[in-house]
Amino acid sequence: MSLKERLEQDMKEAMKAREAGKTRLSVIRMARAAIKNEEIERGHPLSDDEVLQVLAREKRQRQEALEEYRRAGRQDLVEQMEEEIQVLASYLPEPLTEAELTLLAEEVIAQVGARGPQDMGKVMGQLMPRIRGRAEGSDASRIVRELLGRMN
Numbered sequence: 001m002s003l004k005e006r007l008e009q010d011m012k013e014a015m016k017a018r019e020a021g022k023t024r025l026s027v028i029r030m031a032r033a034a035i036k037n038e039e040i041e042r043g044h045p046l047s048d049d050e051v052l053q054v055l056a057r058e059k060r061q062r063q064e065a066l067e068e069y070r071r072a073g074r075q076d077l078v079e080q081m082e083e084e085i086q087v088l089a090s091y092l093p094e095p096l097t098e099a100e101l102t103l104l105a106e107e108v109i110a111q112v113g114a115r116g117p118q119d120m121g122k123v124m125g126q127l128m129p130r131i132r133g134r135a136e137g138s139d140a141s142r143i144v145r146e147l148l149g150r151m152n
Helices: 003-016 023-042 048-072 075-089 098-112 117-131 137-149
Strands: none
Touching: 003 023, 003 048, 023 048, 023 075, 048 075, 098 117, 098 137, 117 137
C-alpha cells in the first residue's frame, strides 16, 4: 500500500471513529492537502519518496513553530504542535541516530573517494537520497563537514 493510500485509509478510519474534532483527522487532512498541492505544482502524482519529503517538510515546519510557541510561553499551542508532530512522525521512517548518520556518511565518503572539504557536494549528493525523511539535511551537512575536515 502506498503512503498516499495509507493516509486516505487512515482518514476514513478517523472519520468513522468520529474523530472530527481530533488532531489526527485534521493533520491527515492537512497532509493530504499539502501532497495534493505539491502534485499540482510538480504536474504529476507524487511517488512515495516525494510524499515522504512533503511529510518531513510539514513535520519540520511544526517543529520550528513548536520552538517559537515555547519561547512565547504558549503551552496550549505547544501541546497542539507536539500532537501534530506525533501524527506526522507515525508516517515517516524511524529517524537515524547520530551514530547511524555518521556511519552512513563515512560509507558515502569512501564510495565517492572524497579527499577533503572540496568534495562536500559529491558526498551530500549521494548521502541525501539515502537519509531522506530519516534525518535533517543540516545534521548530515554538519557531520560530513566534520568528517571531511579531518582529512586535511
